[in-house]
Amino acid sequence: MSPREKRERLQQFEVLCRQRGLAITVQRRRILELILDRRDHPTADGVYELASRHLPNISRTTVYRVLDTLVELGVINKACSPGAATRFDPVTARHHHLLCVQCEKLIDLADSRVDHGVELPEVGDLAFQIKDFCIQFSGLCAACRRKPARRGAAPPKTDRPGERRGQC
Amino acid sequence: MSPREKRERLQQFEVLCRQRGLAITVQRRRILELILDRRDHPTADGVYELASRHLPNISRTTVYRVLDTLVELGVINKACSPGAATRFDPVTARHHHLLCVQCEKLIDLADSRVDHGVELPEVGDLAFQIKDFCIQFSGLCAACRRKPARRGAAPPKTDRPGERRGQC
DNA sequence: CTCCGTGCAAAAGGTTTGCACTGGT
DNA sequence: ACCAGTGCAAACCTTTTGCACGGAG
Numbered sequence: 001m002s003p004r005e006k007r008e009r010l011q012q013f014e015v016l017c018r019q020r021g022l023a024i025t026v027q028r029r030r031i032l033e034l035i036l037d038r039r040d041h042p043t044a045d046g047v048y049e050l051a052s053r054h055l056p057n058i059s060r061t062t063v064y065r066v067l068d069t070l071v072e073l074g075v076i077n078k079a080c081s082p083g084a085a086t087r088f089d090p091v092t093a094r095h096h097h098l099l100c101v102q103c104e105k106l107i108d109l110a111d112s113r114v115d116h117g118v119e120l121p122e123v124g125d126l127a128f129q130i131k132d133f134c135i136q137f138s139g140l141c142a143a144c145r146r147k148p149a150r151r152g153a154a155p156p157k158t159d160r161p162g163e164r165r166g167q168c
Numbered sequence: 169m170s171p172r173e174k175r176e177r178l179q180q181f182e183v184l185c186r187q188r189g190l191a192i193t194v195q196r197r198r199i200l201e202l203i204l205d206r207r208d209h210p211t212a213d214g215v216y217e218l219a220s221r222h223l224p225n226i227s228r229t230t231v232y233r234v235l236d237t238l239v240e241l242g243v244i245n246k247a248c249s250p251g252a253a254t255r256f257d258p259v260t261a262r263h264h265h266l267l268c269v270q271c272e273k274l275i276d277l278a279d280s281r282v283d284h285g286v287e288l289p290e291v292g293d294l295a296f297q298i299k300d301f302c303i304q305f306s307g308l309c310a311a312c313r314r315k316p317a318r319r320g321a322a323p324p325k326t327d328r329p330g331e332r333r334g335q336c
Numbered sequence: 337c338t339c340c341g342t343g344c345a346a347a348a349g350g351t352t353t354g355c356a357c358t359g360g361t
Numbered sequence: 362a363c364c365a366g367t368g369c370a371a372a373c374c375t376t377t378t379g380c381a382c383g384g385a386g
Binding site: 001035036037038039041042043044045047067071074075076077078079080085086087088089090091092096097098100101106107108109111113114115116117118119120121122123126127128129130131132133134135136137138139140141142145 | 169177203204205206207208209210211212213215235239242243244245246247248253254255256257258259260264265266268269274275276277279281282283284285286287288289290291294295296297298299300301302303304305306307308309310313
């Protein structure tokens with residue numbers, strides 16, 4: 001990530017913290033910086049490794065908690081693992097998923113019109129051989145739309161379209 | 169799933185087992201049946217719960233092993249969790265992922281042309297409010313294309329396109 | 337009859353929680 | 362000075378592994 005973009009992201013992070021009354025601690029700042037420098041989707045443990053170099057006394061617990069916070073602020077995203085445990089799907093034909101970002105319910109979507117427009121990307125330079133794809137739509141399920149908010153989460157903001165909430 | 173389709177799937181399962189010299193055990197058959205009846209993406213533990221009703225002495229270990237086997241046979245799919253641990257992504261703008269089904273490397277794909285064709289599905293009946301989406305392309309990364317196969321996996325079959333290998 | 341598959345127990349990750357102390361605000 | 366945030370340890374949950382027995386081929 002470019003130094004300029006990185007600076008902007010850090011600034012955005014501080015603004016969000018102040019908005020929500022969250023402290024801007026060394027740990028939060030440093031961990032965010034570390035992740036912004038990465039393009040390889042580190043695991044929590046990987047982040048801990050990296051963070052340890054800068055903050056020798058940091059604990060894994062803190063790393064987990066900070067990552068959670070950063071995800072809630074929306075400055076980073078979780079990749080994969082909507083729930084803790086792996087889930088299994090009897091449908092092996094191509095289909096897509098609706099993931100509720102609140103209760104993490106996973107719903108099959110058998111609408112084949114959806115993916116007709118998807119063109120396989122050109123990945124010649126990556127030498128990646130694509131075999132299939134799956135689209136994950138994220139949002140709120142019927143039940144969660146009725147419930148106002150979840151514990152500890154931000155107050156219900158206006159739903160700016162384009163705002164990123166899902167994880168993938 | 170319709171009784172007819174279910175019967176077909178079970179038959180396909182038995183054929184695949186015989187092809188690969190795998191035993192058709194009560195546990196494998198029953199667990200497959202259970203999952204075919206579900207549309208709610210049960211976790212391994214959920215499957216264990218269900219299976220326990222029919223096979224009181226079954227162990228969690230077996231459930232895990234059977235699920236693995238069924239996924240390798242291709243009669244069910246894993247949903248989510250390419251790796252054991254959650255991974256974090258500094259990129260919060262919409263982008264997509266290339267997932268290597270062998271080494272489980274996750275690569276960002278910033279090709280916005282890809283998703284221009286995606287039309288949001290009609291989910292009025294589900295009352296699901298879609299906020300965003302993410303496409304996961306699965307296949308083989310450059311490194312794994314060079315390596316022949318992985319431990320214990322099926323021998324390198326011809327790559328029929330349309331064959332489903334990825335998990336999502 | 338021969339192994340593959342199972343069950344049990346124990347270990348190995350990954351993540352969360354309770355509690356006391358420390359450092360931002 | 363107050364309280365959110367941290368560090369430590371222990372608990373917890375999910376998954377994997379080693380080993381001996383039993384049943385499918």
